[in-house]
Amino acid sequence: MNPIPFTNRYLALGEAFYKKTLPTPVAAPALIAFNAALANEMGLSTDELGTQDGVNIFAGNVVPGGAEPLAMAYAGHQFGNFVPQLGDGRAILLGDMTAADGVCLDVQLKGSGRTFYSRNGDGRAALGPVLREYLVSEAMARLGVPTTRALAAVTTGEQVAREQLLPGGIITRVATSFIRVGSFEYFSASNDVESIRELANYVIERNYPQLRDSEQPYVALLQAVVDGQAALIASWMQLGFIHGVMNTDNMSIAAETIDYGPCAFMDAYDHDRVYSAIDRNGRYAYSNQPAIGLWNLTRLAETLLPLLAESSDAAVELAQSVLKTYADTYHQAWLTGMRAKCGLSNAAAASKPDSDKALIESLFNVMAANNADFTLVFFHLSQLNLQASEKDDDIRRLFVDPAQFDDWLVKWRERASEEMLTDKQRQASMQSVNPVYIPRNHQIEAAIRAAEDQGDFSVFHALHEVLQHPFTRQQGKDRYMQPPEPDEVVRQTFCGT
Ligand code: AMP
Ligand code: MG
DSSP: OOSSOOOOTGGGGOGGGEEEOOOOOOSSOEEEEEOHHHHHHTTOOHHHHTSHHHHHHHTTSSOOTTOOOEEEOOOEEETTEEESOOOOSSEEEEEEEEOTTSOEEEEEEESBOOOTTOTTSOSBEEHHHHHHHHHHHHHHHHTTOOBOEEEEEEEEEEEEESSSEEEEEEEEEEESOOOBHHHHHHHHTTTOHHHHHHHHHHHHHHHOGGGTTSSSHHHHHHHHHHHHHHHHHHHHHHHTEEOSOOOGGGSBTTOOBOOOSSOEEOSBOOTTOOOBTTOTTOTTOGGGHHHHHHHHHHHHHHHHHHHHOSSHHHHHHHHHHHHTHHHHHHHHHHHHHHHHHTTOOTGGGTTOHHHHHHHHHHHHHHHHHTTOBHHHHHHHHTTOOSSOOTTHHHHHTTSSSHHHHHHHHHHHHHHHTTSSOOHHHHHHHHHTTSOSOOOOHHHHHHHHHHHHHHOOOHHHHHHHHHHTSTTSOOTTOGGGGSOOOGGGOOOOBOOOO
16 A cells, blocks of 8 residues: 555646656665654554655655655745746655545655756755754644644755755655745746636635635635735734745745745744844844735735736726735734733723734833743733732743833733633633743754754754643743743844755
């Protein structure tokens, strides 16, 4: 039996959409991690995948039976500039399959060698970015954020040349779709309306089957992606997550977080935080993410115009009416999520969305002015009682000038007491949305350093383990809650390309 029951639906789209490509075998594959829990969710048997046979598949040395590997074509706006041909330069789609729950999943190797789309790249990935993607994408899944998943990571036994020679790695990642906004742009650039229609139909069939019978399926598709991305980006903002390279080729049509490059969670709150070393103008800064989301979705809408209506005026009007909903959907999702983080419900505040918004924004302003740690502020807020102040110092000491936070705390207590909840109830609901642990940048860096410098993966595994239960405080794991010491601070992150 084949270890993964591939169906290869993407193949049927035809050769305009991809180039068939086999992974390039590597010298000495060795397992870093195999995600048996995900394999189970996918309905895969771990009998073979969990052995050296699996390692050979995850390294690209053996193409599993039934797979028809290919590299997908796409274009994209990179930092605002259109590039008509990007495509999978270091990723290969092994195929798609139907999971136990009926959901169709794509399985990709990333770092598995050159493809038709590699341009000057080597088609490889360094170990560091593989570990980062594995840790962060799996943490995101546990944090409840839609994301591509990591099924396995291996070392290749080969080196890759970056600024220096680095050990190579390959990640096997899984998504409900690897189709991007840039996939539509690829065909739009050559005015290939029929291919855009085929791609849109494929996405509807696979990812949005409920839209199949709508009166205007392509308008409905645009709306679904707009809604999904608005919710996704709001969930990033609620965790202090910065994607880093929100180019249109890194934006999923299935509204999952995809292409973990120089991404990071912030420690101290900073509205304009940028990590990515290549983002010199802060285009993809934390606070710009919602606006960039709309910018990217506007590029998607443009590609769909020929499908929306006969006349271009009517098409533009339809597209605009959909894009117009983004701001509201985003703000609703943001407000609902931020209220939940603060222990405030929508119901109790139906009449005061504006005052809740102001209350939340003023918290972020005090945090910014006082270098307060994003995750720890909400963690400690989730422990407070309304009538008793004995735990207040735990949160106050996160602020350089705690007095600046005291005003806010008084206002929060007033507002929170309007909820019909006991301290216990409110704490439980806040603790279910405010993580104890996030993949902190300095911890990821420590895991990468140990792996790269000493071949020691124990730091990686220990961090991964803690991040499997981000909302549960774990015995003896408090150091994973802590922001970096001054000498541990990671100021910039790199793509690894
Ligand atoms: P990214 O922004 O990292 O998602 O990558 C942008 C484009 O560059 C995509 O088309 C990638 O496939 C391609 N690319 C990135 N790194 C490499 C590499 N090492 N070899 C070949 N292509 C690459
Ligand atoms: Mg990419």
